[in-house]
Amino acid sequence: MRYQIALRSGLSGLQWLFFLFTNTVVIPITVGAAFGLPQGRIQFLIQCSFVLTGLACAAQAWLGHRRSVMEGQSGLWWGVILSLCAAAPSLGLSLPQLGGSLAVGILISGVLTILIGVCGLAAPLSRLFTPGVMAVFMFLLGCRLNTIFLEGMLGISAGGNSDSALIRPGIFGLAAAVALFVAVLSVKARPAIAQYALLIGIVGGWALHRLVFGAETQAAGQLEWGWFPLGQPTGGLDVGVIGIAVIAGLINASNTFGALKGTDEIYEQEAGSGQYRRSFTISGILAVLSGMLGLVPYAPYVSSVGFLLQTRIRDRLPFVLGGLLFAGIGLVPAVSGMLTTLPLSIGSAVLLVTYLRLLGSSLTYFGQIRMDTANIYRTAAPLFVGLILMGMPASYFASLPPLLRPLLGNGLLVGIMLALLLDRMRSRTREPEQADTNTAGEANTKEE
Template identity: 25%
Template sequence: MRTVIGGMQWAVFLIASSIAAPIAIAHMFGMDTAETALFIQRTIFVLGIACLIQAFIGHRLPINEGPAGLWWGIFVVYAGMISIAYPTARDALQALQSGMLVSGFLFIILAISGLITKMKNLFTPSVTFTYLMLLTLQLSGTFLKGMVGVDSVGDKIDGLLFLGSFAVLLVTFMTMNNKYSWVSRYSVLLSIGLGWILFLLIGKADSVKLEVGQWISFPDLFVYGKPVWDSGMFITAGFITLLLIANMMASIRVMESLLKQSFSITPPDRMKQGAIASGINHLFAGFFSAIGPVPISGAAGFVGATRMATLKPFITGSVIVVLITLIPSIMSVFAVLPSSVAYAVTFAIFTKMVEMAFRELAAEPKQERAYKVTAVGLMIGVGIMFIPQESMSDLPNALAAVLSNGLIIGTIIAIIIEQFYLWNERRGVE
């Protein structure tokens, strides 16, 4: 029973933390209600399958897969190219669909070549701290805006929505740190459930409308047509794959650190297998015309909050997610989950990430060097977050998508600076 309830909690967390991306992208591409529902179905279905692939043949860690932020950015860029480089939204989506396939093959090739193993050594405590801090800083604004009902420029803060979100936030903190182990273990499930009820009572949640029609609905393959060759997308996929590898390694590194420090578990090194599984997952994303998945660092905060470090609940939750996506009536229930509730619960979870970041920095033996590395990485990464994306509109698409991402650029800068210091130290010894 504990495994089933834990699995339900994983399923709710996975869906709640992932559903915003396909909804936002569907809106950008002008999809109608039916197309949006199918796009959500395909994306969540791929995420559930991706979790199972990682659990059985990949890194074998309780890390949920989510829509890659980098791919999200590329979707935004390509949505702006409709009627300029692509005649219709379908043509742009067809190119993106093909890009997922290219990325999948590149993942597998790079993993088999051994490059993944060499790159793992770059993620030292200093670099991991920089990555975690940039991640939380980048997302904190999104969480807070979602909690107060601000979606775009000009929106006013919704006071009642804020009070409801704040109440959910308090409930999440209370359940996460409750003296009763069963309460802390299922804190996410309890918080989302209680928050949903609260938002229904204050009139800030839509009523559930069950879909009638098909009981079972399987996602379609190649929704936007057969794969096409797009040289621009090929280059973009190459850049994105390299950065997603770095993202994947950081997420695995964070979970490994948590398991060692909090659970005395030393997992085997399966970085190469994780990269191959990520390649397979991207192939699935291409087949089902969905968003490319990536291991989510926030899973470490979830595991730290719920104290569920084993794979059984994670696998159970992934199976539940896959089954849910095949039943339209259940998907329609999750589609009306108040986003502010999801943002409030996720905000609390990500506070664990900040705690982990400082523990990582404390583990660095050479503190002086670590301060210099993280200072530059954080300043550049955060600075980029304040540069409007429109100011990079004249750059090539792939370059604009990368340079506008403070998380990736800040982490890369930290890696370069630390490797420079290490090179100098080795040269001094010689």
């Protein structure tokens, strides 16, 4: 019996390891390429990402929110940073100046996040994320992430050159077959096998990809360690970029609320104020470290909801094992370098199947909304505006002021802000109505 428990925990931990890896490896590579860093420095970003992500997951599981929810580099932050890199020439900034300004903004946002946690402000903020806001957030996040994964399945590299923006039919055919296999295995297989569908899909797909297309090669480079690898925060700092970073850091709080609220049903209890407080404090500390190490800041991954629903494994021990193993791999360049040869198309195919489950979470929140005319407008406006903005080319926003492009050109960011704004307007409209109702009731009582 003890052997079976150990084997189950080990396999589940290995599955968590691949989930952490596939969600992490692309981010430092694309950020390093966007800043024009040498291969040795990009390898440093990759290894730091592995170590910090693994330790962050273990810390959140045992000291923070105490749930099996991945703590990783935020997709919202990732999009903002890449958008700022693209806009740097029009801002009159060199990439090192941009990196230094971003580092300062990330450090400030990290301190603010720590204060939110320490001062107990997370609970009041959580009230802003009503079912209407969460429904829009979950749906838009699923669309944004699955767009990235579908591009990966098609063989289109994120942050690559024009040659990498071409669909590769052979790559897509194999990736689609892997995605279909994982989906069917998850639905049709016995629970004991279905819970490891993601692991089976990654390992089997990787082997098939190697047989059909050959082994991936990774350019070697001497590791270049150093603080603030994207740019030193000394002189030439841009106040506008710092301001955008602080705003992005505050809106990034939506990931914490989304992840914890999204797993309330899985853990059969609502997250308490203490869980929010500890989670924000740890995320803030990680943001400070991210600014110093040139990494994308951290947040709990809402996509963990889909993973937990897919695998039906919510125990913390396998999650912590996977996190510690991931951190250990980051300390061994040979192993981390080998893992970076995992084909992006295979990882994207498996993650696509996992993140499709976000639709279920979104529909659950939609089901909590009374769909009268006013609520339809309040949910439809941010939903459709966010989706439309996601599909617009970056060139459409060239006429906007440079500092507004990263904000207004991010459909996920605009959708969340619009949903919060419209929901606050609804709350303010309700308060006078409730006051009038109470007054009328008191008058009727006096007349009686």
